[in-house]
Amino acid sequence: MALTPVAAVAADTNGSATGWAGAWTGSAQGVYPVGYSVAQPGPTGPAGPGNTAPLLTAAFPDNQARNQTLRMIVHPSVAGASWRVRLTNEFGTRPVTFGRSYVGLQSSGANVAPGSNRALTFGGRRSVTVPAGRTTLSDPVSVKVTDAWSQRLAVSLHVAGESGPMTWHAAAFTTSYLSDPNAGDHTADPTDTAFPHSTTSWFFVSEVQAQRQDATTVVAFGDSITDGFFSTMNGNDRWPDVLQRRLDERRSAHRPISVITEAIGGNMVTRIGRTPGGCTPCDGPPALDRLDRDVLDRPGVRVVILLEGINDLGGGNASADQVIAGYREIIRRVHAQGIKIIGATLTPSGGTEFGLYGTPETDAKRRAINDFIRTSGMFDGVADFSAVTEDPANPGHLRPAYDTNSTVGGAGDHLHPNRAGFLAMGAAIDVAQVERFVRQPAVKRAA
Structure with missing residues (x-):
């Protein structure tokens, strides 16, 4: 099978002089829940080739995000002060609209360190719609990471409306957090009150770049x-x-x-x-x-x-x-x-x-x-x-x-x-x- 062309905003090629480096990646692999997740909370889904992973039924009762916020925790491999985030809808079948997106420093659980949460923009706009089969790369956002081994980034995404099939990376070996369906936009929340559900997978995020010359x-x-x-x-x-x-x-x-x-x-x-x-x-x-x-x-x-x-x-x-x-x-x-x-x-x-x-x-x-x-x-x-x-x-x-x-x-x-x-x-x-x-x-x- 050949991949659909996916870059809505082209990535820098190797050897470019733009000063960006890969800091974290989670390979987009398919549509939730098809894949091999590990330590995923939730009941085991029906057996068979079409559904192999445990299901996050409380957060995604119909296997899609619905007017809710996902707080994805990622671990950058280098320190930095300026970042770009790639959102992916590569395996989706309909456009996904992210009403608001934020990046901040995780403090513990789904909590974000006070004063660190910053809004993401895409071509200067706070909201972005990613077409089916595509990705988009954010504008640079300033969040200071001084020690890559002790600090993680919390990427918070508000899915406006229904997402349809969700592009994911099944086995993250990292705990991330989800709000209830129809809970609305909690991307700017510094606390974990609105995030009762956990997941050991990454959804809709496939890359974080660091601006490092x-x-x-x-x-x-x-x-x-x-x-x-x-x-x-x-x-x-x-x-x-x-x-x-x-x-x-x-x-x-x-x-x-x-x-x-x-x-x-x-x-x-x-x-x-x-x-x-x-x-x-x-x-x-x-x-x-x-x-x-x-x-x-x-x-x-x-x-x-x-x-x-x-x-x-x-x-x-x-x-x-x-x-x-x-x-x-x-x-x-x-x-x-x-x-x-x-x-x-x-x-x-x-x-x-x-x-x-x-x-x-x-x-x-x-x-x-x-x-x-x-x-x-x-x-x-x-x-x-x-x-x-x-x-x-x-x-x-x-x-x-x-x-x-x-x-x-x-x-x-x-x-x-x-x-x-x-x-x-x-x-x-x-x-x-x-x-x-x-x-x-x-x-x-x-x-």
Whole structure:
């Protein structure tokens, strides 16, 4: 499937001199509730390909926003004083009108720090209507973030009228807040009184940019393992978060580097789709189709770290050659923009009881793909996640210490590493190499 053209206000391209950098992203993946959410409050929806996530029935009784306010909490990866916010209606079927939108500093829960809440404008106007299949980028707004690790932004959106189908990112691993339906505009409220409902997903917001002349962007591009499945809620301990902290520790000698996560649970490299009975719409647009939107069109991107392919094997029964062909196309398109790309080896999935993830055949394909990543020379660098997560006593399986669920507790599923596994993966990345790639001039290669 190909993505509809989505930029109502064009994003800055890589290498532009506008001084904007990606500070946070949440890949738009489809229409609520189709997707794989994690720790979402609410009853489980009807089973089947059309409805896989728990339903927020109190906030969205008919699966749409209705004259209500959504307070989305996002974690910028760099400090800053001026921001732009992208609102998305990419998967909607009708225009969505945002009557008012605000950005402020979260203090606790749905509370906003006193004096920090600022109104967003779009082309100078307070209200904006985003057509179906489109996005829009706000004007700059001034909110001072001095410490990106201790401060989060609260993006408050008033949906005027009915939204129709809502574009979302299912698994945020961050708690956001919702008003009652028909509660009206509470975007300017500093307190959480009007926000009785919580969600662990992001709705209608897909990007926050920081105005930083000195910052560059690294994109972590992948599936649920990059999205943070089985990491802790609100813990910022996905492997891209670990990488961000490691880069920050060395930042005194270098320009700031912002790591943004463009990952979708279930996502595939190829367009092969799920085997019969699976939920292809749940997986979001394949990496080949969202590469421009989520990587090449983001501002200031200098490095991509790609971890994706296990869903093609375990969910879609693709061949190793099909995944490698997808890698080759991604590498070619990334290099054509003068961006470096690091290949991350696929982590093991032996013992997984759903799909084809746990079979010996899938593991053989995974090993062939990892050999390509390590030895083909097509990637500019390698992050060997397989080496640090695979159990040497039980090849093809995760280390037992990494095979539990840090999100909700209990046993793991043999596919997703836990918090400890993500720490090991983040530590396996050569940060000196990432810094070197960032400092090198961007040289575009022939496509």
